[in-house]
Amino acid sequence: PGTSEQEHVVKAAAGITFSLFLTNTGKVLVKGLQDKKITHISCGQQHSIAIDEQGIIYVWGYNGYCRLGLGNQQDVLTPKVVPQFAGPQDMLMGAMIAAGPSNSVVVDRQGMYWMAGKWKNTGDGSGGQPYSNFRYMQDIMSVACFLSFMTQAEVLLRACKMKFVACGGVTHWALAPDEEDSGVMTVCWGQNAANGELGLGPDEVKSSTKPMRNVPLIGIDVFAIAPGQNTTFFLVHPNEKYSDLPRHPAELDAPDLCVVCNAEHGEDDAPLECEKCDRPYHLGCLSPPLTAVPDGEWFCPECTHNPGAPVGHDEPAPLPAVAQPKPKARSRKREEDVEDDEEDEQTSRKRKAPAKKAAASKRKK
Ligand SMILES: [Zn+2]
Ligand SMILES: [Zn+2]
Known part of the structure; x- marks a missing residue:
């Protein structure tokens, strides 16, 4: 080039x-x-x-x-x-x-x-x-x-x-x-x-x-x-x-706690999970912070910065804990999680942005 x-x-x-x-x-x-x-x-x-x-x-x-x-x-x-x-x-x-x-x-x-x-x-x-x-x-x-x-x-x-x-x-x-x-x-x-x-x-x-x-x-x-x-x-x-669609690898080894603060903020502030690497981020721990769960798919800053990078490699060293993690507590269920009754606690503690409805709106009436 x-x-x-x-x-x-x-x-x-x-x-x-x-x-x-x-x-x-x-x-x-x-x-x-x-x-x-x-x-x-x-x-x-x-x-x-x-x-x-x-x-x-x-x-x-x-x-x-x-x-x-x-x-x-x-x-x-x-x-x-x-x-x-x-x-x-x-x-x-x-x-x-x-x-x-x-x-x-x-x-x-x-x-x-x-x-x-x-x-x-x-x-x-x-x-x-x-x-x-x-x-x-x-x-x-x-x-x-x-x-x-x-x-x-x-x-x-x-x-x-x-x-x-x-x-x-x-x-x-x-x-x-x-x-x-x-x-x-x-x-x-x-x-x-x-x-x-x-x-x-x-x-x-x-x-x-x-x-x-x-x-x-x-x-x-x-x-x-x-x-x-x-x-x-x-x-x-x-x-x-x-x-x-099924994803490969199906399971990613992602940390349970927000990768920025490494702490729990309680059930009202469950971390947002990256669509690609599964790593969790609190809305407020992002820079700039988000005030609401974004529409559509959300990708973490690292995946956005380097979209072609493979996941699950070169994990950065874990950040020092800034607060003692509280005991795990099941979060309030979000509306879109209702069907996922069999999810274990760890999965349901994190949240994903609702998928885009753009495809549906394009459909011919
Ligand atoms: Zn955080
Ligand atoms: Zn990511």
Whole structure:
């Protein structure tokens, strides 16, 4: 990273034996792209795809299975424009790109999803044959556009807008707007996914040749996905549903007493517990102090300061006690704790901020 005046790398992508870097000024050091202002790059195992600020798509590299979407299998040694997305129709120019091992994906400016190359081995639809040109994927559009109150005709007419696309070793992912749940729908599919990389749940199918809605992620506000060869990572905005997911590690070794004063303030001033590290803080011991339990998730100063740090390591030395801890007393139950009757004393003495209701208010009435 450099200063704002200096050119610096903002994106990197890698295939099996090569890598690409994109700088903040839109440069990719590949012959043929020097004078283009590139906005995104993506690499498959042996091919690459890039998009410039005008929405023009460039492809190059190994072209087996027509993965470059140019209608043939000839390898391309310097970046070539994909004529399909080169205009003049503005809405059919590119908006997003993704490369899979042997396929390429373009999302056009209408949010339509186009696929080229080999993305499955057998089955209906393409019959396992690769797409030699970028083809509009009706399947994914109908999954992503479907809302329970819509008729089929409305589904087809509805203008879908893919917000994000990614391809992994055998998986394909897309995020589309969803008016019903968290505001985002996670769509996935992949033939021969055998390791749970689609994340459909322990009792569900592991692999799917047809795009389907990822049910366990309904209500989870996913905004980016990094699918690998056998694993998938999701970046999400925290919300109520996210807080309900099982957490790993399930139990954290957190102190019982406020980490600032190391004392009990009585049941009316139970400490607030950090959503990430579980360490308790009195409202008044924070700097600046809080006067009320905050809405939504609350993270302690340390976790806020260093959000990427692992929890449960490098615990600071315990602060000297400033007062003799009083014997443990069960605190007055808070309204949201009513269901948690089986909690032990230690847990119920601490309190968590009520989860955000933002997701609920976004729901379509
Ligand atoms: Zn305290
Ligand atoms: Zn914390």
